[in-house]
Amino acid sequence: MFISVLDLFKIGIGPSSSHTMGPMVAAARFLDGLRASPFSPHGVRAVLHGSLAFTGVGHATDRAVILGLAGFRPDDYDAEAAEAALAQIRADGRVAPEGLPSLAFAPDRDLAFDYDAPLPGHANGLVLAATDAQGDVLVQETYYSVGGGFVLTEDELAQGRDTDDGPPVPYPFKSAAEMLEMCAETGQSVAELKRANELSRRPAADLDAGLGRIWAVMSDCIDRGLAADGILPGGLQVRRRAGSIHNALLAERGLNRAAPHAINDWMSVYAMAVNEENAAGGQVVTAPTNGAAGVVPATIRYWLDHVVGASTARVPEFLLTAAAIGGLVKHNASISGAECGCQAEVGSASAMAAAGLCAVMGGTPAQVENAAEIALEHHLGMTCDPVKGLVQVPCIERNGLGAIKAVSAASLSLRGDGTHFVPLDAAIETMRQTGEDMSHKYKETALGGLAVNVPNC
Numbered sequence: 001m002f003i004s005v006l007d008l009f010k011i012g013i014g015p016s017s018s019h020t021m022g023p024m025v026a027a028a029r030f031l032d033g034l035r036a037s038p039f040s041p042h043g044v045r046a047v048l049h050g051s052l053a054f055t056g057v058g059h060a061t062d063r064a065v066i067l068g069l070a071g072f073r074p075d076d077y078d079a080e081a082a083e084a085a086l087a088q089i090r091a092d093g094r095v096a097p098e099g100l101p102s103l104a105f106a107p108d109r110d111l112a113f114d115y116d117a118p119l120p121g122h123a124n125g126l127v128l129a130a131t132d133a134q135g136d137v138l139v140q141e142t143y144y145s146v147g148g149g150f151v152l153t154e155d156e157l158a159q160g161r162d163t164d165d166g167p168p169v170p171y172p173f174k175s176a177a178e179m180l181e182m183c184a185e186t187g188q189s190v191a192e193l194k195r196a197n198e199l200s201r202r203p204a205a206d207l208d209a210g211l212g213r214i215w216a217v218m219s220d221c222i223d224r225g226l227a228a229d230g231i232l233p234g235g236l237q238v239r240r241r242a243g244s245i246h247n248a249l250l251a252e253r254g255l256n257r258a259a260p261h262a263i264n265d266w267m268s269v270y271a272m273a274v275n276e277e278n279a280a281g282g283q284v285v286t287a288p289t290n291g292a293a294g295v296v297p298a299t300i301r302y303w304l305d306h307v308v309g310a311s312t313a314r315v316p317e318f319l320l321t322a323a324a325i326g327g328l329v330k331h332n333a334s335i336s337g338a339e340c341g342c343q344a345e346v347g348s349a350s351a352m353a354a355a356g357l358c359a360v361m362g363g364t365p366a367q368v369e370n371a372a373e374i375a376l377e378h379h380l381g382m383t384c385d386p387v388k389g390l391v392q393v394p395c396i397e398r399n400g401l402g403a404i405k406a407v408s409a410a411s412l413s414l415r416g417d418g419t420h421f422v423p424l425d426a427a428i429e430t431m432r433q434t435g436e437d438m439s440h441k442y443k444e445t446a447l448g449g450l451a452v453n454v455p456n457c
């Protein structure tokens with residue numbers, strides 16, 4: 001099992017990694033397959049299943065599939081060009097991806113939402129097909145968007161979720177227990193093990209440049225969110241709050257007016273800035289998903305701006321440690337809200353952030369594992385019930401609370417010696433089982449919880 005830090009932290013677009021980025025990636029993969037096939041298709045069709053159907057409009061899945069079939073990708077997404085392309089496609093009923101002939105694709109006719117038949121492999125399934133002039137299928141592929149922008153075909157899913165055919169890594173830990181054993185045997189930190197694994201796949205210069213870019217995009221996203229104002233799209237009339245709260249916090253600085261717990265507002269405001277940007281369809285980094293994209297950046301920014309001795313030079317260590325934990329959660333449970341509820345998204349993000357913060361504040365591997373465990377344990381059972389299927393309520397505030405729990409978990413852990421009652425592996429397995437038992441109403445379908453109890457929605 002190897003999940004790269006640069007795959008777990010991916011630059012993309014909001015509002016959802018599983019419902020926006022994943023379907024766009026699936027469409028890109030489908031087009032690559034068409035380019036390599038002997039067929040000359042006349043048109044394309046798409047059917048969204050399960051959670052992609054239920055919350056697809058709120059999560060902009062329809063736009064993502066349309067743009068994906070037109071050749072757009074999340075990593076170099078150009079918002080202005082996308083708007084122009086969407087208008088053109090709706091007017092012409094055709095997409096014109098590079099390297100293929102113009103294809104018939106009228107979204108009203110050729111993009112369907114199937115609410116009745118979820119696909120067997122995962123809650124987020126979509127089927128893409130290329131057809132001839134009679135409408136008969138020439139090529140068809142089923143894709144699953146398994147969370148965090150990761151996409152698997154039906155065959156890949158059947159072979160095992162984290163299929164990895166790259167060269168072996170020096171520290172192939174599949175559990176937190178194995179990770180701790182390897183740290184003890186080698187005397188290395190979690191980040192050092194993870195870095196050594198990464199270097200078996202890419203040169204150090206590429207890794208360092210990638211990590212630098214990840215933090216730059218995260219940090220820019222916070223700054224853009226703090227500077228923005230207005231109403232978020234989607235119809236809920238949710239107002240952006242990060243900017244005004246941030247201004248109030250700045251005004252209180254040095255006046256002895258703020259309560260000690262105002263530090264929590266700083267953590268919240270950094271996370272909310274990211275998630276407001278995400279809700280507006282802006283550029284974010286999956287951490288490990290878009291819905292949970294605020295927790296890790298907010299925790300890093302809190303550390304850099306509010307903790308004496310913090311330094312940007314150690315942000316890569318934070319990210320590598322967080323990615324080691326995120327990889328364990330993804331491999332042994334899930335980072336998908338559609339699969340295990342919000343415990344898998346904000347819960348995983350909080351565990352990752354707690355581990356990263358603990359590491360850069362001098363924690364031992366045992367304390368790092370303890371920090372991740374505390375954060376995850378206290379998100380267990382958390383459902384995903386986004387109002388109107390939008391990644392806004394409860395998601396935006398929830399990221400702030402996820403960051404606060406991450407900081408508390410790291411702090412508690414650093415006050416101990418790393419010995420603790422519940423192993424991280426047990427918390428991850430509990431999250432998996434709880435997610436399996438959770439009603440589908442609470443797994444990104446907007447059929448239960450806040451999504452049905454908030455008035456006028």
Ligand code: SF4
Nearest residue numbers: 291337342345384395
């Ligand atoms: S409730 Fe949690 S899992 Fe669901 S969309 Fe919001 S952030 Fe993602």
